[in-house]
Amino acid sequence: xxxxxxxxxxxxxxxxxxxxxxxxxxxxxxxxxxxxxxxxxxxxxxx
Numbered sequence: 001x002x003x004x005x006x007x008x009x010x011x012x013x014x015x016x017x018x019x020x021x022x023x024x025x026x027x028x029x030x031x032x033x034x035x036x037x038x039x040x041x042x043x044x045x046x047x
Contacts, residue, residue, distance in 0.1 A: 004043040006034040015041050 002018045005011070015032030023029055023044075030043045 002030050002032065002043060004030070004032070004041040006037065006039055006041055008037045008039040009034060015043075 001014045003012050004015050006013055013034060013036060015030065016035040018030050018032040021029050021031055028045060032041050033039065034041055
């Protein structure tokens with residue numbers, strides 16, 4: 001799974017339902033939700 005920083009919890013945690021996306025500039029990113037609070041998480045260039 002992918003680990004990212006949650007702004008609401010203020011700590012790194014594993015993403016729930018990670019999905020790979022491509023940003024407007026063509027770079028890869030991963031988006032998902034925080035398992036603890038349900039906030040959207042975003043990691044640029046991660047896999």
